[in-house]
Amino acid sequence: MTIGTNGNYAKSYANHQLWRLHVTNNEQIAKILAFSRIAHLHDINFWSKHFRIHEPIDIRVPPQAIDDFADFLTSDGVKIEYVVHMNDIGAIIERQRILQNLTQSSSNTNDFAYDKYHTIEDIHAWVDQMVATYPEMVTPFTVGKSYENRDMKGFKISSKKMATKRDGTKVTAKKAVWWDGGIHAREWISPATVIYTAYTLLSKYGQDPTITQLVDQFDYYILPVFNVDGYAYTWTKDRLWRKTRSKTSVANCYGADPNRNWDYDWCKSGSSHDPCDDTFCGEKAFSEIETAQVAKFIADQRGTIVNYINFHSYSQLWMSPWSYTTTSPAQFKLQDDGSIQAINALTAVHGTQYQHGSVAQIISPTSGSTIDWTYGIANVTFSYGVELRDTGEYGFLLPENQIIPSGEETMAGLEALLMYIDKHVYA
Known part of the structure; x- marks a missing residue:
């Protein structure tokens, strides 16, 4: 596998978290939908593209935005509950990268591994x-x-x-x-x-x-x-x-x-x-x-x-x-x-x-x-x-x-x- 010159991916997701939001009413939907349009300005990324009541919404949050985003979710009298679903996305990516390096398939294309x-x-x-x-x-x-x-x-x-x-x-x-x-x-x-x-x-x-x-x-x-x-x-x-x-x-x-x-x-x-x-x-x-x-x-x-x-x-x-x-x-x-x-x-x-x-x-x-x-x-x-x-x-x-x-x-x-x-x- 070809990886970044530093031995890892060039973009690090160390200490980035995945938050799972639980929305229960239309006010919450409107609030999070409006935020989704500017989320990229904070390097916050929506893994979920659906915005529906009682459907979980998964959002990647970088470490520098954790406090501000938590404050936002409780602001304006419209509180949105969430749980931290992944504590460190970067660590998961790194573990998978190491495992892929350890289990690389043979260079012989006839040995193509369908489980990789x-x-x-x-x-x-x-x-x-x-x-x-x-x-x-x-x-x-x-x-x-x-x-x-x-x-x-x-x-x-x-x-x-x-x-x-x-x-x-x-x-x-x-x-x-x-x-x-x-x-x-x-x-x-x-x-x-x-x-x-x-x-x-x-x-x-x-x-x-x-x-x-x-x-x-x-x-x-x-x-x-x-x-x-x-x-x-x-x-x-x-x-x-x-x-x-x-x-x-x-x-x-x-x-x-x-x-x-x-x-x-x-x-x-x-x-x-x-x-x-x-x-x-x-x-x-x-x-x-x-x-x-x-x-x-x-x-x-x-x-x-x-x-x-x-x-x-x-x-x-x-x-x-x-x-x-x-x-x-x-x-x-x-x-x-x-x-x-x-x-x-x-x-x-x-x-x-x-x-x-x-x-x-x-x-x-x-x-x-x-x-x-x-x-x-x-x-x-x-x-x-x-x-x-x-x-x-x-x-x-x-x-x-x-x-x-x-x-x-x-x-x-x-x-x-x-x-x-x-x-x-x-x-």
Whole structure:
């Protein structure tokens, strides 16, 4: 693993705490929502993006802000209760870094460890390995170059067989799905889970009847890491970096939130015009080369892709459009029933509980999101944003021993969802 020149990450989170706020009324919600817009000025970072009564809100607080933030939570006659959920985020990051160094997988890509987190270089080598190992099924593609000139590298899985309708007739125009991970750089369980599910499709094809059927019915576009620059940065400089790494109009403030940068109701609710904020929407819609190129790739497959999933962490949510409004789209029941199929199958594996619904209803309205564009512009009916494990015990610092369980349950959910989609697109 490449680390900072001082033997550690360049940005230290020593003595930073994670506070869990408990809000019980709308006054408290309004107070904390207003503060969220200026939190970055104090190096206070909201790990939770939802602001709802009786839903915990996780906030990283640096040591220099602890006293003032505690005072703020009791000020103005609106007291907000909290507990210190993590006493020292930096110590957790350091323990995980040491463990990763001790358990580094072999340099031989054939020994890729699916129960470990991997650098962007390792992941791209794994893509090459899949192409070499399954040449009849895997075709590499590069969406384009990132801002820092990295390849946005993925692959297509196809059995080359024709899909079959419910009545047994063959379909010449096979439908496709797109799954991507790592749109937010710090959410390491996301690429790890996408990698696990893609490998499961390949390694169990011809052995597992359900997977064999699903690979024959659909083509799969897999992009393990969307935000390649940001992800690389989390391995070398700042473990909790979220955005891209493009330059902005403000010195020393970098990147935009690639899940707020899409040209659909861009930069209204739930996003920021401040380049220093974690939810900065960009200077304009599709200002980020990464989002623009993924959008072009998907648009070029218009009419083919019927399922899009943007994997995130954390909170255990399976969400459909809309993100920008709590008003449900015309196809909401069709989409949400797919979510229900997925989470029921997922829960059956390890008992992990997920919620379902639209993004705006479950979290809060968010403009310029990926799935609003894929659904509203690219006409991908079954567009979802999935928040993986956990519900906040570890948050973005999910231990490696949860990678395989996350992959197993997510794969079960995907199988159930694809069986559901199959019935509707090949009717």
